[in-house]
Amino acid sequence: MTAKSSRRSGGRAARKALREAPVAMEARSVRPGMESATLKVLSDEQINMIHEAAIEALETIGFADAPQSGVDHMVRVGCILGDDDRIRIPRAVVEDALSKACKDVTLYGRDPKHDMHLNGHRVHFGTAGAAVSLVDVETEEYRDCGVQDLHDAAKIADRLDNIHFLQRPMVCRDIPDNFEMDMNSIYATVSGTTKHVGVSFTEPDYVDGGFDMLHMVAGGEEEWRARPFVSNSNCFVVPPMKFATESCEVMEKVIEGGMPVLLLSAGMAGATTPSTVAGAVVQSVAECLAGIVYVNAVKPGAPAIMGTWPFGLDLRSGAMTGGSGEQALQTAACAQMHKFYGLPGGAPAGMTDAKLPDMQAGWEAMASNVMGGLSGLNMVYESAGMHASLLGFCHESLILGDDIIGHALRCVRGIEVDDVTMALDQMREVCLGGPGHYLGTDATLARMESDYVYPKTAERLSPKEWAEVGKPNLVKAATKKKEEILSEPSRAALDPALDQEIRAKFKIHLG
């Protein structure tokens, strides 16, 4: 009763108290894994046409450059090795692989509260790579990024509600040895966040070392296999229509080790795929279907994500672009293709061609993020922090990306329409002899946290209030948050004894 009457007062103090009470995950207005399929940039007929074209590409063009082991696996399940050394994949083989493929991949967090269930149109947002520069917003410099920057990104991502996973966004350019780089990328990410992590391996020979470390972190191989909290981002294909020999060998090894695979086809429309959106999607789908055939030949039902990642190209300059409308369409179309096959899928969004977190960065990031989300993309990769067509990563943009994605997730959640939300009773009460407005009513205040998303770094002050508090700058506010987070120890730090064991076995570059 007290709480209720204090709410009725509609006063600022009551609102503030209500606002500052902790909100349980289930009661939050947006959460990981919300479902949406309200955007359909492709019609059912178009989806079918793309599917048929992809099948024709698989049957008639096929793929060069599979490693011998892959050839053996795929020929065993019915693929045909031609005189031209290309593997062609008959329709029936694709259908068989699709029937065996894992439809419900769980990407585990080291902390179970961060587990992601990739099925249906459940949407998750996170980072991906692999930037070669860190964007310093203060000096406006692009400088080589290193292992500390990667670890910092993990620590920041760990604290942002709307960043659901951390695929390694940056390359550790300060570690010249590739094996050490791979091991340190795992260490820097896993010790920075308990969310699911995605990494890559430069060479097949490095995979064993990675598993050694992951088994140690998990507490044993069995524990690792029960909840693999790291997946492998696998560029198994070199578009157009060639297998990436070494990456395929990596893939075979990580599958055996129980690590989920992101089957990543990273073409570029106008360079390594046809320049049309439809052509880029057809080729990406064909390539990922080949990956699905490959994975399920190695181990039926092994967890794999359909990673159709066609990027854009600026045809004027021949340079990659990630921030275009064409990109947003490609990503949205890919989400629909994943669901046509009933497979977990991911695609890139949220990238910008802008060099700094400016207005362009905002609008480019939002278009593809919200369209990917509305299309029910299970994994929205690259969704925060990526500048200059993936060349630069920016910690401030990662923090601001949390607001962008919260906004996009509110749209993903969509509109609940029922007798309560349509609120005819409220309209009657308010209009017929009532106060003539809905301000401060119980019905209004009850929606404050459950229905609304409030930006955390962005602000909504009036011009007057804004001037009074010194005209806060958005990027500076993000820098302040970054410094706060980075001044604290990692909340995902490994147990000191375990940490020592790892450092005894691997050369860890983080201090």
Next chain:
Amino acid sequence: MTAKSSRRSGGRAARKALREAPVAMEARSVRPGMESATLKVLSDEQINMIHEAAIEALETIGFADAPQSGVDHMVRVGCILGDDDRIRIPRAVVEDALSKACKDVTLYGRDPKHDMHLNGHRVHFGTAGAAVSLVDVETEEYRDCGVQDLHDAAKIADRLDNIHFLQRPMVCRDIPDNFEMDMNSIYATVSGTTKHVGVSFTEPDYVDGGFDMLHMVAGGEEEWRARPFVSNSNCFVVPPMKFATESCEVMEKVIEGGMPVLLLSAGMAGATTPSTVAGAVVQSVAECLAGIVYVNAVKPGAPAIMGTWPFGLDLRSGAMTGGSGEQALQTAACAQMHKFYGLPGGAPAGMTDAKLPDMQAGWEAMASNVMGGLSGLNMVYESAGMHASLLGFCHESLILGDDIIGHALRCVRGIEVDDVTMALDQMREVCLGGPGHYLGTDATLARMESDYVYPKTAERLSPKEWAEVGKPNLVKAATKKKEEILSEPSRAALDPALDQEIRAKFKIHLG
């Protein structure tokens, strides 16, 4: 043959020549009036529920405060005036009005090339008002806006391909007399752009003066009535569920004068509509349906636009917010409701709560603009330039909005899927003995202008190129464009003799 072989060379010079050739409107990648209905934030069942709830509100709650003339019009067509002085509207009356309502409104430009045909899911973007401040990006000040600022906005909008109409975005605060303000708002906009213009009248008595001026500009009343190039933005309702007495009188007068009407219901979720998205949409739809009944009672088939404009509120502060995800959903849902009734419709999008053209401004503007567009909203109002929840207008943001909207329009255009765009023949040629990439082929280059949208002020330089050209700042680039445009005379300036006549009759404040 020459052109073809020069294209084959794929050289920079060839690309440059191709790029700089003027592109006819029909060949452009995006145009006004593109159609989209790929986003459906409401299911058919939800649409029907909202419709039924709106009908119930019209039948049982009804509207207070209609002027006597409006009561007479509406009672004549079957509405019921209750003992409580509220007009209630039976379902059959709504259905009758819908059957008579104009389904295909043309909003004319003073130049016919800017005519907009509002039917189906054809999408147009433009400005709306009514900001009270101009945002000075250099000093970061919000200062009172005036008639010169309004004229400048018109001149800028006239030059931006993706701003399809100019509804008066700012109030002339430097003109204290309301009649003079209304007349000068018409003059400042019409003399700044030949695109369709939207204005408002403060009082019914001012309408005649407005028509006097418009007849002069058109070359006579008959010419005006044949192609009315100015519409009236009419806040005919004060949510919740009250007619705005004087605005209704304005509406009756402009209908008689042949001016199209925007039936604008500008509620605020949580203040003047229920706080839920569904409730805000139900009430806005009910209010606009009442407007449709009213207009068609005054003059069956008079051109009117269903202006469901539910805004958002930040429930924490009680202040308006235009840049939220809830706003984007409301706007997208409204677009679907318009089409359920088969009526031309408009709603607000592109607004930001940010005070300056920063990253927040970019992401907020994009979310609602692209979602409105993908929903097939005929008129996307407020789509460029609006800051601080509509309090401030910024010329630089208007210019940057042209890029945002171009991007959104590319998404509205969607994906063409056919044998040519799926490009299996290209894939075959490239992969089987071909060059292994699609760069510089005829098929690729042919798409350069027809399929791709290139930002005009935003840039896509590599970090290296960007540093070499001095790290261009986005907002400064917009300021430079603004200064270029404003240094030239208006391309829409009135004939000097006509101008003198108008100045003889009206006190024109523009120098």
